[in-house]
Amino acid sequence: MQLYLMRHGEAGHEAKYDRERSLTESGLHHVALMSEWLKSTGVKFQLVLVSPYLRTQQTWQEVSQHFPAPRKCKVLDELVPAADPEMAARLVLAYAEQYQAENVLVLSHMPLLGYMVSELVAGVEPPLFATSSVALVDIMGRHAELMWQQTAHSIS
Template sequence: MQLFLMRHGEAGYQAHSDRERTLTDTGRYHTSVMSNWLGKSVVEFDLVLVSPYLRAQQSWQEVSKHFPEPRKWLTLDELVPSGDPSTAAALTVAYAEQFKADKVLVIAHMPLLGYMVSELVAGIEPPLFATSGVTLIDKHCEPASLIWQHAPHSIS
């Protein structure tokens, strides 16, 4: 399976709580740029897992404009910034297996995403994710491997 881990787009700070922060215009634009770029190599996602936080949900709304409807998409309470990376990684793999998904997109937050990479790929230090940044992990073979990591500024 191919796991595409994506950080939400840039969000503003004018909100009652961290959970309610919304994407900025720049965040929407960068998410769209990354979605266009991803669309050149990925035709569709079989499974999409998204954080319940508003900025992640809005990022998924932007991404979904560039891809067909996935076979399944879920909001997971475990995909929050303070989530447990071991649990989040295990759930991601379990849902992918349950739904027989080969291409899986996860939209979540830092620091969780960085730690998930370390959980999924042996010997990798947690990488930083730029907003709207995407990392591809290939789990077709064991051990899994980190194939690439890109941010909006690295593809334009």
């Protein structure tokens, strides 16, 4: 299974609650750049799992314009910034198995994404995720490997 972990685009700070922060114009632009780059790799997602926060929902709205509709898209409260990374990783794997998904996109936040990588890939320190960046974790049975991590700034 190919697990694509993506951080939301850059968000403004002018919301009353963290969950209500929306993407900036720059954030939308970088999400579009990353989406086009991902599309150029030929990937098609069967399953998309998204945090309920506004900025991740907006990120998914932009990403979804660049890809065919996945078989299943779910919003999960377990993908918020302060979620338990072990539980989040297990839940993502369980949904991937349930929906027999070979390519899974997870749209979430820091620090959760970094901690999820270290939960999935033995011996890897939690990587930092810039806004709009994506990491690919290749999972083969009980073995997982961090294949690459790409930022929108490096492709623009």
